[in-house]
Amino acid sequence: MLEPLPLDAQQALCPSEQLSERGLALVFDVLLWRQPARAFALRFDGRVVAYMNRCAHVPTEMDWQPGEFLDQDQRWIVCSIHGASYEPANGRCVAGPCAGQRLMALDVTERDGQIWWQPGPDIRPAGAV
Numbered sequence: 733m734l735e736p737l738p739l740d741a742q743q744a745l746c747p748s749e750q751l752s753e754r755g756l757a758l759v760f761d762v763l764l765w766r767q768p769a770r771a772f773a774l775r776f777d778g779r780v781v782a783y784m785n786r787c788a789h790v791p792t793e794m795d796w797q798p799g800e801f802l803d804q805d806q807r808w809i810v811c812s813i814h815g816a817s818y819e820p821a822n823g824r825c826v827a828g829p830c831a832g833q834r835l836m837a838l839d840v841t842e843r844d845g846q847i848w849w850q851p852g853p854d855i856r857p858a859g860a861v
């Protein structure tokens with residue numbers, strides 16, 4: 733029988749092909765400071781990025797529809813509440829009520845057709861204690 737992965741080990745997120753360029757994001761459950769929360773991952777300019785689904789203005793989820801974070805031109809991550817615009821590549825807010833602040837980033841890697849995320853002290857896998 734396989735041993736479960738340690739909770740600080742990289743966590744499998746999804747197969748690479750699930751995240752298409754500037755397509756629908758994958759929203760997934762995590763624990764943020766031991767509280768249930770959601771994060772999301774999307775592909776932008778070929779690279780997978782992941783952030784907490786938590787606006788820097790008011791700590792609320794940002795997607796317009798589940799997994800829809802990008803604006804109509806697929807250029808910015810835009811919060812559906814008051815319209816803060818974030819640079820997808822680095823999570824920095826470039827316009828809106830929290831300009832200059834950043835989304836909380838998760839460390840993601842892609843290898844052998846699979847996307848992984850790395851838990852840390854603040855962001856843990858859902859189900860961790």
Ligand code: FES
Pocket residue numbers: 787788789790791792794811812813814815816828829
């Ligand atoms: S809650 Fe996101 S811009 Fe206000």
